[in-house]
Amino acid sequence: MTPNALGRRTVLGLSAAGLAGLGSTALAPLAAPARAGAPAILKPLPAAWFVDYGTNAEMAWDAVDPHRYLTSQSRLFVRNHTRTPVLDAAEHRLRIFGDGLDRPDGVVLGLRDLRRRYRRARVVTVHECTGNGRSLFATQQGQQVSGTPWRLGAVGTVVWEGVWLRDVLASVGLRTGASSVLATGVDDEYVDKGVNLGRVRRPFPLAKALDDAFLAWGANGAPLLPDHGYPLRLVLPGWIGVASIKWLGSLEVSTAPQSSPWSTRWYNVDGPLDLNPVRSAWELAWEAQIPGSERIELTGRSWSGAAPIARVDVSVDGGASWAPARLHPRPYAGLAGHGWTRWSHTWERPEPGPHELLARATDVRGRRQPDVAAYNPNGYLFDAVVRHPVAVV
Template sequence: MPTSRRSVLASAAAAPIASTVASTVGQAQRPAAAGAPSIVKPLPPERFVDFGTNAEMRWDSVDPRRYLTPQADLFVRNHTATPTIDAATYRLRVFGDGLREARSEADAVSLSLRDLRRLPRTRLTAVHECTGNGRSFFASQQGQTVSGTAWRLGSVGTVEWEGVRLRTVLRRLGLDRDAVSIMATGLDDPFRSGTTDYGRVRRPFPVTKGLDDALLAWGANGQPLLPDHGFPLRLVLPGWIGIASIKWLGSLEVATRELTSPWNTTFYRMTGGDYPADSPPLTVNPVRSAWELPLPAILAAGRTHTLTGRAWSGAAPIARVDVSLDGGATWRRADLDDRHPHGHHGHHRRDRGDRGHGWTQFSVRWPKPRPGSYQLLARATDRAGRTQPDVSPLNAQGYFFDAVVKHPVTVV
């Protein structure tokens, strides 16, 4: 056993070791005729739009009474296919010259799931969102052509992750004072596009983020991760774009130089359209909001409706949501529900670093609307002062559609 690993175990806080759950892998296999072969969990058409390697949660299937997004309903974004991994033999490999005791990849520290579960654990609630969420509105609302999966607003959810802080692991292994970058690499199959093999999905992030709120998660909403969502271990970078939270985490390289991969040099950065060629890689998600209604929606005339929705931001909690029920002619302030009713796992301490990375539910009463056609608008503002614009800047990949969505409603 490597010295570094021994020190991790020796200094681990005494905590009950949850049994590893390899049995969850391979269960609920979908029949071949059910849809995308790259996704394991069922994708019932009333709750999902099946895009092949990806699946979008139908936003109008969201239960307004439920704060957290069940894993069964969470969107899936795969580059290749969900792998089957045995938790009993799984190892996270940590190496690089950014460790106090520099290690080559061949001499990586090897940590089992049991090793990690012996460390102090925490739960952290955060929005998990694909960078392309809302992409289809570049075309439908702004008349612009972009490439990529035509998500509406359902490639997002809020999850209560369970795991160990990455800083806990890094500090026990020991960091070099000059460490600046960490590369997270997944265990899914290498990604190929055309004649190019890009290798395994991987993306770097700063050591400062790793020491701040990054989490190595083995659970979600009180349950083990489902295979499609990273079982047995995934990285979670709260507030950052979904690709940064690498699933099926296989290794972490800690380096004293800036690391790069195609996922931050070629993909997941703004190119084309309104952006210069040297735009930096994307990190923090923008401000967004969505009504919990079908798109388009039909409502009954002559009765008072309580309309609900959700707003979220990668940078800060939501400060306010302004809504218009008449296409922007008049605006009013929506009521916000900040109770976040998800503290039902009392035996785990709530981490003080849980800074409100979840979404905020909002509501507004619409007294007896008359028959006709309407446009509902919602504009969220976060506590960092960021507000949804009327138009999202164009980029070739259709990332970060954060404009106010014009939601058509017919009252009959």
């Protein structure tokens, strides 16, 4: 079977064993399948779960199940620069090279090598697009920005399975003076306004590589879906989503600073962006119609790229008064990394009519959501307290 003959239903119907055995597909992108919806994305995008932006798909926030902590791959947002490739795990290779290694020619590792040679691990992270909340620059702050108009659904919490990059680099051998790692994917080269900018790639400091950078082949107990990086992706916990390169093909370890359009032209505000900020969201539809009652139980989630959440304060009267929300225990606290924090609040005797709900989170490092997000023309890192409109009916 050729890659172009592998239809969307075939790919999505594969079991874990089937994914591992895709030995007959070439290591090349799948032609865009004939289907309604985003042609660059392979998984189904039901309207009840997603907002379809063509190349990208946002998880509809009101579809979040308040009883489920992790975000399943079937619900997780998708950010593609080109289109999702279908790759053969048995043939896929990761090349690690560069003058920052003892051997500049480096090594080439298959998935089997990674699984057999290194200790397996799991890490829980909040995985989030840099532009999450971008549309709120316009609707809440009256500022026009460019890019996909995400609301709040370009985020999820995931338990990744794989190996620590530091273990792999230690076995390869680092030279004194190594300082930077450039991660490159194997999806299509990206063309912008007729200019070919090459494959999606982005550098990160060696210090991050030796701290908590992760090579993942699984998510939430299952193999990665093609849209989420199958068969291998980089995960940089807490950092902006583009830094966690999908379909990872190479890592260049250098003694000199490295750059790419994805660290200079984009994802840069007075320097390359790294940590995601603190954010919060109510688990309600935008402009939700809430049946009136003496007591209404409200729930939400808060998260931070830097650290777990320490406190959430909420307002049900547009910010006139505030009260501490009840924080729920965080599952997976025994794993490396951290996910989001769920919380709840009891709204006593709400008056019928329109209201604005606000939630402000603070993480354990003391970072707190501001009232106004810092403007930048690409609409990155909207972290202001969101004014969520609802009506009690």
